[in-house]
Amino acid sequence: MTTERKYVEELIEQEDDFDRWYVEVIQKAELADESPVRGTRVIRPYGFALWENMQAELDRRIKATGVQNAYFPLFIPKSYLEREAQHIQGFAPEVAWVTRGGDKELEEPLAVRPTSESIICPMFARWVQSYRDLPILINQWCSVVRWEERPRAFLRTLEFLWQEGHTVHATLEEAEERARLMLEVYRDFVESELAIPVIPGQKTESEKFAGALRTYTIEAMMGGKHWALQSATSHNLGDHFGKVFEITFLDRDGKRRFAFNTSWGLSHRTIGAMVMVHGDDRGLKLPPRVAPIQVVIVPIWRKDEERRQVEEAVERVRTMLRRTVRVHADLRDDKTPGWKFNDWDLKGVPIRLEIGPRDIANDQVTLVRRDVLGQRQTVPIVNVVDAVQQELASIQERLFRAAREMLDRHTEDVTDYERLKERVAAHAGFNRAFWCGSADCEARVKAETKATIRCIPFEQPVELEPCLVCGAPGRYRVIWARAY
RNA sequence: CGGGGUGUGGCGCAGUUGGUAGCGCGCGGCGUUUGGGACGCUGAGGUCGGAGGUUCGAGUCCUCUCACCCCGACCA
Structure with missing residues (x-):
């Protein structure tokens, strides 16, 4: 494309x-x-x-x-x-x-x-x-x-x-x-x-x-x-x-x-x-709860007459939203709508509302979520405040869920030191493994793989298995990974 | 501190055997455009990272130097 x-x-x-x-x-x-x-x-x-x-x-x-x-x-x-x-x-x-x-x-x-x-x-x-x-x-x-x-x-x-x-x-x-x-x-x-x-x-x-x-x-x-x-x-x-x-x-x-x-x-x-x-290949995806701009409104028009009507509707919607959300109307007239879409995608604004002649004819706005691009929905202007609130909450939740899935997908219980080496080298993610508690084992893994013990999670299993490195009785199950 | 790389308009780059600096984007003006990065015309903008040298002449060759980037060791 x-x-x-x-x-x-x-x-x-x-x-x-x-x-x-x-x-x-x-x-x-x-x-x-x-x-x-x-x-x-x-x-x-x-x-x-x-x-x-x-x-x-x-x-x-x-x-x-x-x-x-x-x-x-x-x-x-x-x-x-x-x-x-x-x-x-x-x-x-x-x-x-x-x-x-x-x-x-x-x-x-x-x-x-x-x-x-x-x-x-x-x-x-x-x-x-x-x-x-x-x-x-x-x-x-x-x-x-x-x-x-x-x-x-x-x-x-x-x-x-x-x-x-x-x-x-x-x-x-x-x-x-x-x-x-x-x-x-x-x-x-x-x-x-x-x-x-x-x-x-x-x-x-x-x-x-x-x-x-x-x-x-x-x-x-x-x-x-x-x-x-x-x-x-x-x-x-x-x-x-x-x-x-x-x-x-x-x-x-x-x-x-x-x-x-x-x-x-x-x-x-x-x-x-x-x-x-x-973030993804289009840019940032900011969580709604901290995003500087939660909703951006992009006006779309061709003729001057349309522009007047569209800008009037933009102002109306902005006024409805501004009490409860951080909303910005992108009124720049030297950029096309397509340019603005990409620009706000890059900046990670969670929700975009498009308002053009088609929307005005139906007293609606077109709503697009940053986290599920390509899915457009139309919302009657009278419902716009509720719809935006709902979508913001849903985006927040979906971002967290996606991140949780990434964390789970790239975490593995490792019982073999060779496997740990492989995974670290392959950027495979977090490695849960048992550790005897000795600084020597810790230092050895760091020297050989560059992975460190990120933490000893509070959540520990009931049964402890032998240390991944030396085979001595394990004292904790820890997270090994490379870190920034 | 080791290894590699790059310095040329705001950004990204080109620049041939050494001959007087160019392209794309961006920027200003005017006009046409506007539902997923529009187009035409026109205009502004660079002592080529710095210093020294070779030469009639250096972005280009030589020496020194500075800065930044990437990969390591180190780190919220």
């Missing part, structure tokens, strides 16, 4: 080169643009509107658990960052430093925050005196900087947008409960808003956050090569940071104790996840 040939001209097909498709679709859908500094990106208005919608909803959910927003400085004194030994060891290679202010050399270099534990915990130490001051539940929306060697748009940029939550508690149990609660907030947010199914679980010792007691994660499967993407993490920091930053309090029994911390974050890499999970 001629139309298909034209898409190929515009956008490389996923099957030909998924990584390039990813780069191109972000550029062409105007989510982001290149910037003069290697590894950084400009987030354009369409991409930022997407982030703002995600932000608004996640912020609401975080606050609903009793957390308050605050803001901490971008700069962290070197000595602060170095207090927790494992923490600095984990981040040292990727910290950006400020050594001069104006023309003066600084006495102490300042780190540009790679994460904020080491500036927030000292503040907690000042604010906490008594058990009555606890818990403190804080979140901040900001950007952080990690000087990565190999950047990828949204997934790994030198500077990225995120939220980082930080809490202090009187007991380890309470910190544990908070860490698990926030992971559940992320799971529900990513699944119900971004329509991406995830596997919640725990990171192994070697994969956990630098300085944490335990790290929890949600892992998603991307399209294309079916690699994993760590979509959010939540850490129980134990009293490691409490001890080094001296966050102490007088407990009920009059004894001074160290406090316990958690931290948890979700970044704008989840935008990249949506692109890779839902």
Whole structure:
């Protein structure tokens, strides 16, 4: 078909080169643009509107658990960052430093925050005196900087947008409960808003956050090569940071104790996840709940007289919809309808309404869903609000179901190490297998296949089988996969 | 940091034995068009990544240099 040939001209097909498709679709859908500094990106208005919608909803959910927003400085004194030994060891290679202010050399270099534990915990130490001051539940929306060697748009940029939550508690149990609660907030947010199914679980010792007691994660499967993407993490920091930053309090029994911390974050890499999970050869497919534009109206006319009538009807429909949905009327008169169809497909708008002379004659609109292209339906204008609501909900659900099917289809129970090697090499997806718990087996698989243990899922089978690698008694069933 | 590649109008590219820079898309104007990426006419836009050298003459040859991209090691 001629139309298909034209898409190929515009956008490389996923099957030909998924990584390039990813780069191109972000550029062409105007989510982001290149910037003069290697590894950084400009987030354009369409991409930022997407982030703002995600932000608004996640912020609401975080606050609903009793957390308050605050803001901490971008700069962290070197000595602060170095207090927790494992923490600095984990981040040292990727910290950006400020050594001069104006023309003066600084006495102490300042780190540009790679994460904020080491500036927030000292503040907690000042604010906490008594058990009555606890818990403190804080979140901040900001950007952080990690000087990565190999950047990828949204997934790994030198500077990225995120939220980082930080809490202090009187007991380890309470910190544990908070860490698990926030992971559940992320799971529900990513699944119900971004329509991406995830596997919640725990990171192994070697994969956990630098300085944490335990790290929890949600892992998603991307399209294309079916690699994993760590979509959010939540850490129980134990009293490691409490001890080094001296966050102490007088407990009920009059004894001074160290406090316990958690931290948890979700970044704008989840935008990249949506692109890779839902997108197709025509471009993005954005989940209705976060799409910057949920409904686009495209007017169609030939003569001036038709144009007047059509634009009147467009305005009428737009007014009906605007109270309940994010609607945009594409009134550009230098683009043909066909051009606009492709443009909005590329940008992933869930629903398109066409209004032309034929529709006006029947007092209807033509409705086309982005997720099932080619199926047109006509809707009487009086019903347009209900129909749109219904279709948006249905699209959201269908995107999630399709992503779930992809995850299931590309996950296999593997009982033979050779099979694991084959599958990883073939980009076959996730591999569920038993593991004895030894770091040696883990390291061996990583060295030999490049796959890592993405997580130890919370959901564990009753019966455990031998370790895939060494044959010793298995302690967990884990997910092995390559990751972005 | 290793391996590979690319730098020429906004984007994608061509440029022959060295001879004074071109095509497509896009952009401005006018007109015809508009239900899956319309067309005609017309116009604007480039010191060819940078520095040095060879030459009467360099986008093209030589030396150095910078930047970016891809593949690895490393990573939210």
